[in-house]
Amino acid sequence: AQSVTQLGSHVSVSEGALVLLRCNYSSSVPPYLFWYVQYPNQGLQLLLKYTSAATLVKGINGFEAEFKKSETSFHLTKPSAHMSDAAEYFCAVSQKTSYDKVIFGPGTSLSVIP
Amino acid sequence: DVKVTQSSRYLVKRTGEKVFLECVQDMDHENMFWYRQDPGLGLRLIYFSYDVKMKEKGDIPEGYSVSREKKERFSLILESASTNQTSMYLCASHEAGPGVSNTEAFFGQGTRLTVV
Numbered sequence: 001a002q003s004v005t006q007l008g009s010h011v012s013v014s015e016g017a018l019v020l021l022r023c024n025y026s027s028s029v030p031p032y033l034f035w036y037v038q039y040p041n042q043g044l045q046l047l048l049k050y051t052s053a054a055t056l057v058k059g060i061n062g063f064e065a066e067f068k069k070s071e072t073s074f075h076l077t078k079p080s081a082h083m084s085d086a087a088e089y090f091c092a093v094s095q096k097t098s099y100d101k102v103i104f105g106p107g108t109s110l111s112v113i114p
Numbered sequence: 115d116v117k118v119t120q121s122s123r124y125l126v127k128r129t130g131e132k133v134f135l136e137c138v139q140d141m142d143h144e145n146m147f148w149y150r151q152d153p154g155l156g157l158r159l160i161y162f163s164y165d166v167k168m169k170e171k172g173d174i175p176e177g178y179s180v181s182r183e184k185k186e187r188f189s190l191i192l193e194s195a196s197t198n199q200t201s202m203y204l205c206a207s208h209e210a211g212p213g214v215s216n217t218e219a220f221f222g223q224g225t226r227l228t229v230v
Contacts, residue, residue, distance in 0.1 A: 009154060034218065036221075041123075041223075041224075042223055042224070043118070043204055043206075043221030043222050043223045043224050044157075044204070044206075044219075044221040045221070046218040046219075049218060090156065090157065102147075102208070102219055104149075104156045104157040105156055106154060106155060106156035107156045107157075
């Protein structure tokens with residue numbers, strides 16, 4: 001069975017500092033991996049996705065993530081945090097099955113300190 | 115350019131009421147999903163549908179049912195609302211069909227339901 005873990009339910013960084021949000025997955029076959037962001041009182045929107053084309057994936061708003069098969073990880077990074085990055089971030093996994101269910105991690109709340 | 119629309123942003127219902135949450139998507143997607151979101155638990159799948167009139171239970175279907183009479187509309191029904199169903203409910207749609215999983219899901223704005 002697939003699962004997703006996100007280390008740290010809450011992360012605080014200073015404005016301008018590196019953002020690192022961790023995601024590890026378990027899957028018996030190569031997965032598709034996603035990061036979604038949820039701003040306050042809104043639904044989720046896609047930040048980026050890994051679909052086996054390239055291990056380093058660039059997304060919107062300066063975020064990127066690297067797929068590391070040996071570590072079963074897909075950590076999200078941004079070199080310099082901005083106040084507008086404060087949000088909830090979800091890692092998700094799906095794989096080819098009869099029906100395309102997406103499994104979400106528990107989420108990490110990012111705070112950016114001025 | 116709204117793609118997935120949930121009928122209500124906020125709802126307050128009484129215990130025992132039958133509650134309908136409506137979701138409409140305009141992208142002609144086959145798959146639609148209902149999740150509930152609770153602090154510390156992330157998104158948990160309640161039900162999903164991969165075609166009109168077709169539905170599958172997710173991880174937490176108890177106390178819920180769904181209806182999909184038209185491709186664009188997926189309704190979540192709380193047969194008899196209880197206080198433990200107070201939560202944020204998110205609808206999503208997905209282009210993928212069987213065997214294809216690399217497309218993103220599009221989410222509605224969410225419905226924050228309070229059962230008193």
